[in-house]
Amino acid sequence: MLVCSCNVLTDDQLRKAAEEMRQDPNGKMPTPGSVFRHLGCRPRCGGCFPNVIKVIHEEAPASSERSVSAAKTSSTAVPTDTSNDKTKELTHEG
Numbered sequence: 756m757l758v759c760s761c762n763v764l765t766d767d768q769l770r771k772a773a774e775e776m777r778q779d780p781n782g783k784m785p786t787p788g789s790v791f792r793h794l795g796c797r798p799r800c801g802g803c804f805p806n807v808i809k810v811i812h813e814e815a816p817a818s819s820e821r822s823v824s825a826a827k828t829s830s831t832a833v834p835t836d837t838s839n840d841k842t843k844e845l846t847h848e849g
């Protein structure tokens with residue numbers, strides 16, 4: 756499946772590059788930028804980054820997955836106070 760349309764990169768290419776980087780003892784941690792450089796290209800619009808991150812961490816070892824899930828947990832922490840006062844203000848017509 757095509758993930759990055761700017762560089763025409765598929766999920767298979769990205770996954771393989773991330774795995775190669777993990778297996779290299781002197782390799783860098785797979786990030787979107789480093790994986791792109793590993794593939795000889797560079798990010799352009801960055802619109803694919805959320806999907807690139809998902810793909811390159813799908814097959815990650817347990818230690819890497821832990822940090823990804825920790826990041827997900829912290830990023831999904833949404834305030835539970837959902838007072839609609841501002842929403843009402845914004846949607847008020849008149």
Ligand code: FES
Pocket residue numbers: 758759760761762797798799800801802803804
């Ligand atoms: S879609 Fe990947 S850099 Fe633009």
